[in-house]
Amino acid sequence: MAALATHRLLIDVPGRADGRPLDLRLAPGERWGVLGPNGAGKTTLLHTLAGLRPPRSGEVHLEGRALSGWRRRALARRLGVVFQERHDDFPATVRETALIGRHPFLSPWQQEGPEDHARAEAALSRLDLSHLAERELATLSGGERQRVSLATVLTQAPAVWLADEPTNHLDLHHQVAVMGLLAEQAEGGGAVMMCLHDLNLAARWCSHLLLLYPDGEACWGPAEAMLAPAALERLYDQALTRVEVDGAPVFVPRC
Template sequence: MSVLSTRDLVIDVPGRVSGTPLNLTVKPGQVWGVLGPNGAGKTTLLHTLAGLHASRAGQVKLNDHLMGQLRRRYIAQRLGVVFQDRQDGFPATVLETALIGRHPYLSPWQMEGAEDYARAEAALERLDVAHLRDRLVSTLSGGERQRAAIATVLTQAPNVWLADEPTNHLDLHHQSAVMTLMAEQAAEGKAVIMCLHDLNLAARWCDHILLLYPDGEACWGPRDSMLVPTALESLYRQRLAVVEVDGAPVFVPIKA
């Protein structure tokens, strides 16, 4: 059973004539890594999967229902998005921002209750930003803002995570903590789809990989069949050396 799927999906990237139709089946417990160079359409794909960007062709289904026929409230209760770029619409504290994750479950004008606050507080603690709960988000560093954004989606508790560069701005410790969180979500039966630039994070934490090429070509499958030097060198136009560390491949760029 899939929680998110596509049928002959072609994402709409300006200036691109066509692309490989995507027929993806994302199941509970899977962690997908979307890899590709800048401009390949990774962010556009995530926004299309979320129903925020129209496709050029094809369909997206959430729980076997066409995305375009679902109410936004239904979608928001089941699908969460960690955006790469965020704009602060109005001044809000870190706690107030995390509580936005509970809005899909509240009726109009309903205030958050004790359970909503408890979920938000637990999410802030999990992302190591609880000590910032009363700070305005606009005053945070890039890494702190990123962790607060992920805490908001954790508060939302979706069945499907769409994360665009979730480790962006994070130091090594918090990168590992966020990837561990994503793995925990999958272990609980959630599905996770992440756009990543770091091959080594994908190799260690993802079980399925989608490769997006700048010309619109794409291929996907289990991690071990996709993360091979020939495919990755073609994808990034970069020679790579591969070593094994703790049972996982590590990719190192080689000078031209």
């Protein structure tokens, strides 16, 4: 059974024709990258898959059941979302924020227990945040806040990760660390779908790719089949040169 699947899904992008319906099957162990230019609908797709935005038509299924059939708390235990940007309305420390990932597993007014705290501490360590645990979010850099978002979802431990620009604001070292983390989630039986602007990160780390064009056209499949320069040049309206580095494709823009 697919961890996440769509049936004839059309995402609702205002002012755009319907385009190609999406029939996707995201299986445990797979790492899907969503590529496309600005405005192609990458964020809209992820929000639709998470049940945060209704589709124009079609359905999304999580573990064989339509999203509409899931109670919100049960859904939050199985599916986690890393947003491209987050707005923190209330003061909180890094540790308090990571513990939010355990809320779907707690009854109303229940306090976090030792296991919840242990999960949060492990997540902070994995994202290189332990030394910032008592810092207020408002005092962090953009990259540090992004790693807190990832640590919160790691504390949640969902079966399906939907990550919108997970490497946003990150330096090179932490970009590689985060892509390694997402690969670990898939290798442990999870399923990951991430929107990416960095074509080379997608080529290096993704098992499957979904290409979204501004007019609603889409194509998808195993990464090695989708990394054709002609298709990518049309996707980005940019000439590219493909080279091999340590057996992996690397794409360099041509002027």
